Amino acid sequence: MALSRLPLLTSDNYYQDDTYMDVSSFKPFLQCEAAAYAKYHDQYKPSKPKSGLDPLIFGNFIHSYFESDESHKAFLQKPDVIDEMHIHKSNGEVTAKLKQAYSEDGLANRMIKTLEDEPLFDDLYMPGDKEVIVTGEINGFAWKGKIDSLNLERGYFCDLKTVDDLLKKHWIEGKHYPVSFAEERGYFMQIALYQELIYQNYNKWLQPFIFAVSKQDVPDHDLYDFDTDEIREILDEQIETIKDKQQRVFDVIKGNVKPTRCEHCEYCRATKKLTGSTHITDIELR
């Protein structure tokens, strides 16, 4: 499809749209194509985290608070955040009881308060335009992103992340040392893409920041910058990875090539069938 004929994205159709690629759909294909394909085509739902809370909904609850009163009010009506509905016998009025995590003194509101009490957050995150959708192209492929807080005037943009524990060690395939949440979740690729899409739309290279707030009982928070020459190289590599892999990912999604199984992930374990035996001395350690 010619890029000029692609649909206009709005906050209503952003998540349903599948004509543009986004980092959270793309990155799983770099880890395990079989799992990513099954998830992309709704053939497989990954097991829920122990908290029972969908991390995307949880994160969006916090984003909507800082976006606008209307967005947050609309969010409070969503079935995902409601525990049960009460119909009052006297007047038939219906009120919603929110799930514990979203209640007034619940975790989500404690995380919001943590950010609200931070002067740097007030100075950097609050003035920008919120949830700005940007689209563009990388070597002929259409990409999209949603900028949490965009400040063209002052020359930067911020992404807001909710994280279990900011300092936790994460282990990823191919690395023999632990990495940070930012590396484990592919945030370098997301930031690099956002910087590129903003440039394509506004002709400006903006400085990226990540505000992160933790899901601990007493939430931690921090502000991360990308302001070194070393990081430029890392960000450029991320765009190169997108260029190298996007044709293959597109072909897998379309069913033109068979997705490769990693044989280690949750999906592969759940669907594994043996084709023979492994010699006892050949057990591959990870």
Ligand SMILES: [Zn+2]
């Ligand atoms: Zn797998």
